Amino acid sequence: MKWSRLEQPLSTGAIVLLVIAAWEGGVAWLDIPPYLVPSLSETVKTAIVEADEVLIPASLITLNEALWGLAAATVVGVTLGMLAAESKTLERAFMPYIVASQAVPMLAIAPLLIIWFGFGLAPKVIATALICFFPIVINTFAGMRSMERDIGHLMTSLQATRAQVILKIQVPAAVPFIFAGFKNAVVFAVIGALVAEWVGATGGLGPVIIRALGSFETPLVFAAILYIVAMSISLFVMTTLVERSVIRWLYGATSQSA
Numbered sequence: 001m002k003w004s005r006l007e008q009p010l011s012t013g014a015i016v017l018l019v020i021a022a023w024e025g026g027v028a029w030l031d032i033p034p035y036l037v038p039s040l041s042e043t044v045k046t047a048i049v050e051a052d053e054v055l056i057p058a059s060l061i062t063l064n065e066a067l068w069g070l071a072a073a074t075v076v077g078v079t080l081g082m083l084a085a086e087s088k089t090l091e092r093a094f095m096p097y098i099v100a101s102q103a104v105p106m107l108a109i110a111p112l113l114i115i116w117f118g119f120g121l122a123p124k125v126i127a128t129a130l131i132c133f134f135p136i137v138i139n140t141f142a143g144m145r146s147m148e149r150d151i152g153h154l155m156t157s158l159q160a161t162r163a164q165v166i167l168k169i170q171v172p173a174a175v176p177f178i179f180a181g182f183k184n185a186v187v188f189a190v191i192g193a194l195v196a197e198w199v200g201a202t203g204g205l206g207p208v209i210i211r212a213l214g215s216f217e218t219p220l221v222f223a224a225i226l227y228i229v230a231m232s233i234s235l236f237v238m239t240t241l242v243e244r245s246v247i248r249w250l251y252g253a254t255s256q257s258a
Contacts, residue, residue, distance in 0.1 A: 038219040047223035054208060054220075059227045061204040065121065065193035066231070069128020073185055077133040078178060081140025085170075091141075102134050106192070110199040119200050128192030132185035139181030143174025179243040186235040190228055 020040055026032075027039040034042055047055060080098065084091040106127060113123035197206025205224050212220040 035216045035218050038222055042219050043222040043226065046219040047226050050220060050223060055205075055223060055227055058203065058205045058208045058224070059231060062190060062193050062197065062206070062228075063231055065124035065196070065204065066128055066189040066235075068121065068125045069192055070132055070185060070189045072125055072129040073131075073133035073136055073189075074182065076129065077136030077181070077185075078140050080133075081137040081178075082144055082174075084137075085141050085144030098134065098137055101130060106131060106195050107199075110196050113196065114200040119202065124193050124196040124201070124204075127196035128189055131188045131192035131195070135181040135184035135188075136178065137181075139177040139184075140174060143177025144170050146173050146177065175247060176243075179239070179247070183236060183239050183243070186239050187232050189235065190232050194228070 023040045027037055038046070080094055084094045109130065110123070110127050113126055117123045117126070193204065194206045194209075197204040198210065201207050205228060209221050209224050212218070212224070
């Protein structure tokens with residue numbers, strides 16, 4: 001095995017070990033009390049002890065909200081991106097509102113969602129979708145517009161229909177762009193669910209953090225943050241694996257059909 005293949009994992013591992021040593025050693029050396037900053041060992045201990053009764057059930061609730069919001073953002077984002085790419089009129093109609101939707105802070109919208117839709121699943125899904133859909137729609141739009149002009153002229157000269165151009169050229173070209181936007185969105189999905197939970201919820205990691213802060217259970221707050229990070233990283237890794245499989249299949253199938 002070449003050194004280049006080991007260089008990135010080793011450098012990543014070295015950084016992780018450095019962060020662990022700095023966290024654990026810094027807290028001990030500076031004698032920081034646990035209610036301010038718990039040590040890594042105390043955080044991990046809390047994450048294990050509180051897992052079954054508190055953190056895992058709450059994480060499942062937050063993950064469910066994040067996945068539903070991500071699904072809604074994907075459907076809306078891909079649809080709007082494709083429509084805007086196909087029509088200048090629709091582009092001028094949609095894009096200002098899409099950009100404006102990201103200019104309004106979610107902390108201002110979330111309380112309204114609670115008032116309008118109650119304390120159930122709906123406001124969390126909507127809040128997550130609003131946070132996630134922007135990178136998806138923008139990348140879908142860019143991907144659908146990425147077709148080279150010469151290829152368009154070639155397809156026209158071959159008397160290809162508009163549907164054939166979209167399905168055989170534009171959509172395959174847009175897939176990497178869509179996945180790039182989706183990978184950005186999955187990182188924000190859990191955050192979107194947490195924002196809505198913070199405003200009003202009875203279950204999920206948001207209420208766990210709020211209750212822990214109120215009682216100065218800082219190790220539990222840090223443990224919940226570890227679960228949030230783990231969920232976001234897991235979603236990103238799974239998306240990357242799906243992306244590789246889909247792109248390998250799509251471009252393999254496209255080359256064979258050609």
